[in-house]
Amino acid sequence: MDVDVLVVGGGPAGLSAALILGRCRRNVLLCDDQQQRNRASQEIHGLLGSNGRSPEQFLRDAREELAGNGTVLIRRSRVTKVDPSGGGFAFVCADGTGGIAAKVLLATGLVDELPQLVGVEAFYGISVHHCLYCDGYEYAGKRLAAYGKGDKGADLAVMMKHWVKDVVCCSDGTEVSGEAINRLRQHGIGLRRERIRSLEGAKGALARINFESGSHLACSGMFFSTGCRQASHLSEHLGCKRDVKGGVITDPVTEETSVPGVYVAGDVSRDVLLVAVALGEGAKAAVAINKAFLRREGLCE
Ligand SMILES: Cc1cc2nc3c(=O)[nH]c(=O)nc-3n(C[C@H](O)[C@H](O)[C@H](O)COP(=O)(O)OP(=O)(O)OC[C@H]3O[C@@H](n4cnc5c(N)ncnc54)[C@H](O)[C@@H]3O)c2cc1C
Structure with missing residues (x-):
């Protein structure tokens, strides 16, 4: 399967990026294995307009909103491999889906280390x-x-x-x-x-x-206060530079990593770890990706 953008991760960051890219009529494959970081929580707090809604409901509504977009395909599957290939990226998913993506957005999130306490x-x-x-x-x-x-x-x-x-x-x-x-x-x-x-x-x-x-x-x-780690090895495998905290370093304007064509959004960068920020970074990365396509198509400077 050949797509414009492979979005890895379907939490707030990945879904927000897919929404904007879909509205730019880009072909997007979003793969998600549905292990969103806040899935144990019952209410999202601090999210304007959605305060108190459950993470499950929030994501279900977001996925439904995207389902109406003809150029965005959502798969429940884990992306196991992404490698540079001929100016794009070859990818493989656990369900056997594979193909080439011109750009990759990693919105794969973090995993929290819980205190080792009984109960x-x-x-x-x-x-x-x-x-x-x-x-x-x-x-x-x-x-x-x-x-x-x-x-x-x-x-x-x-x-x-x-x-x-x-x-x-x-x-x-x-x-x-x-x-x-x-x-x-x-x-x-x-x-x-x-x-x-x-x-x-x-x-x-x-x-x-x-x-x-x-x-x-x-x-x-x-x-x-224990710690957290990257939920996916893909940024490391691709060679994206990281900071001392293990967050993927991005261009503050475009969210592009040190590997051209690979972008990140949401908790992966370990900036401010909130849903509102993940949504914003997803949208920001999507706009930057679309601009890169527009430049390639001779439609913008
Ligand atoms: C218990 C808890 C409560 C929280 N409460 C709040 C709150 O009230 N308000 C708030 O603003 N923030 C809250 N947060 C923080 C919030 O959950 C995160 O900031 C937000 O989920 C980040 O979104 P994201 O899209 O970057 O990552 P995530 O939501 O973690 O989504 C990442 C997705 O990528 C998937 N993924 C990873 N690797 C792969 C792969 N290789 N292939 C396919 N899929 C992959 C994961 O399974 C997951 O579905 C809370 C966090 C926790 C842990």
Whole structure:
């Protein structure tokens, strides 16, 4: 199958790019294996016009909107290989689809590393979170735990004081530096150093953190600072340059990577990790890709 653009990833960034490219009447194949980063969450926050809508509903509506566009094809499949070939890119998908794309947009997102805590999956996205900008607002007046090993939990706890007054730092059996302990004290933040045995609550709502010491901490939610990694190896395989955080480096105007013809949008660049930004970057990359085609066609400078 030959296409103008292969969009890899169908989260907000990839779908937004496909929408604009479709409206430019470019032939687009969007492949997505539907592991969007926020799929554990029940509500998207901080997205103008869509605040509180579930990620599932948001993506379903977006896919339906795209279905009416005759030049955009969406496949539920993982792209396993992309290689430069004759001025374009040869690609292969897990479902056997293959072909040549003139341009490639990687909107493949990130994968979060969850804290290794018993029971965490039941609470993740509902009362256990990583992003204060996404979910901090909802906890005003409640007690929150800040989870992180070493000084990471303390750094997070101090920042959390902007959103809530009652914060307790949990270092899960790891050492915290004297400097970090002083900062916690200055901000009136308690420190629990014990190893965590389990998380407890009902219907996704965290109620307490149980420690191996036998004691517990009652709290309404927990934010963690662990880390995240690229969800796809494709940018690395293609040789796209990355920054120290592992984000793919892009041209700030076009979202093009160090590999000509390969663009990225959304969390892949590890810029601001929000749906609104992913949508914007997708649109920005799509416009830049269309402009590159227009130049090739002699229709713009
Ligand atoms: C629990 C949680 C809650 C969040 N809450 C909010 C919130 O309230 N508000 C907010 O603004 N942001 C929130 N975020 C952040 C938000 O989810 C991301 O910023 C956003 O999803 C980024 O969009 P994206 O399109 O770049 O990546 P994603 O949404 O992660 O989509 C990437 C897609 O690419 C697919 N993919 C990857 N590799 C391949 C491949 N090789 N072939 C085919 N498909 C592939 C993945 O399966 C996935 O479907 C939250 C994140 C998490 C983890």
